[in-house]
Amino acid sequence: MCKQCELKPVYEFTNKRKLCKRCFVNYFQRKVLYTIRKFEMIKMGDIIGYKNSGKFRDVVLQDVLEMFSEKGNVKLLKLPSKKRINKIAVSSTIDLESEEIVKDIILGSLGKMEDFRAVNKKSIKPLYLFLDKEVLLYAKLKGLKYNKEKIEKNKICDFINKLEIKHPEVKRAVVNSFLKLS
Numbered sequence: 001m002c003k004q005c006e007l008k009p010v011y012e013f014t015n016k017r018k019l020c021k022r023c024f025v026n027y028f029q030r031k032v033l034y035t036i037r038k039f040e041m042i043k044m045g046d047i048i049g050y051k052n053s054g055k056f057r058d059v060v061l062q063d064v065l066e067m068f069s070e071k072g073n074v075k076l077l078k079l080p081s082k083k084r085i086n087k088i089a090v091s092s093t094i095d096l097e098s099e100e101i102v103k104d105i106i107l108g109s110l111g112k113m114e115d116f117r118a119v120n121k122k123s124i125k126p127l128y129l130f131l132d133k134e135v136l137l138y139a140k141l142k143g144l145k146y147n148k149e150k151i152e153k154n155k156i157c158d159f160i161n162k163l164e165i166k167h168p169e170v171k172r173a174v175v176n177s178f179l180k181l182s
Contacts, residue, residue, distance in 0.1 A: 011137060014168040021141050028130075028138045032064045033071075035129050039118040042087065044073040048124075049085035052078060054147040056139045057091035057127065063144055064126055065089055085122075092125045095132040098171040101178050103156050116178055131171065 002009050002020035009018035019027055036042050050065055052058045069076050077085055101116055114120055118128040127135060139146055163170045 010141065011134070025138065025141055028134065029064065029067060031129060032126055033068070035118070036068065036124075036126055039124075039128070041119055041124040041126060042068070042072065042074055046087050047075045047077060047083070047085045048087045048089050049077045049079045049081055050089040051091075055091075055149050056136050056144075056146040057093060057132070059144045059146040060135050060139050061089055061091040061127060063139075063142060068126075088123050090123055090125050091127055093127050093130050093132050093135055094171045094175050097125075097128065097178075098174040099157050099160055101174055102160060106156065113178070113181075116175075128175075 001007065002018055002023050004023055005020045007020035007022075010021050011024045012018045042048065048065060048069075050058075050061055052062050065076055068074065077083055079085075079088070097116055101113075104113070118125050138144075160171060160174075
C-alpha cells in the first residue's frame with residue numbers, strides 16, 4: 001500500500017517504499033523540477049528547443065517541459081525551429097547515460113566525458129536522474145501517446161541490465177560516480 005494514500009501501489013523503490021498513481025506522478029514531477037534546479041538547467045527567459053520523435057522518452061520530455069513552462073518564464077519550441085533558441089532539451093535517462101559511460105570506459109575513449117553531464121553547453125537533460133522504467137510508467141499513468149520502440153540489444157547493455165537485476169541501483173551508481181568525478 002502507498003504509505004501516504006493507502007491505495008494500491010503502482011511503483012516500488014528498491015528500499016520497498018511504494019507509491020500509488022497520484023503520488024508517483026507527483027514524485028516524478030517534483031524530481032524533474034529538482035533536477036532542473038540542481039543542475040541549473042533553465043533560467044527565466046530561456047527559449048528551449050526539443051525534439052519529439054514519438055518515443056516514450058521524448059513524449060515525457062515534452063510533457064514535463066510544458067509543465068515547467070507553465071510554472072516558469074520560459075518558451076518552448078519544437079525542433080527543428082527557424083526561431084533562435086538558447087537551450088536544447090535532450091531526453092536522456094540514467095539507462096542511456098550509464099550504458100554510454102560504461103561503453104566509453106570499456107572502449108577506452110574517455111576523451112568525451114563532458115558529453116555525459118546533465119548540462120553540456122546548450123544541451124540540457126531534464127530526465128537525467130530517471131530510469132527508463134520510471135519514465136515509461138509516467139507516460140502510461142499520464143495517458144501520453146507514444147510509439148512502441150524496438151530496443152536495440154548489445155553486449156554492454158545486456159551486461160548492465162543483468163547487473164541491475166542482481167544489484168539494483170547499479171545504473172544510478174555509475175552516473176553518480178561520474179558526477180563525483182566531474
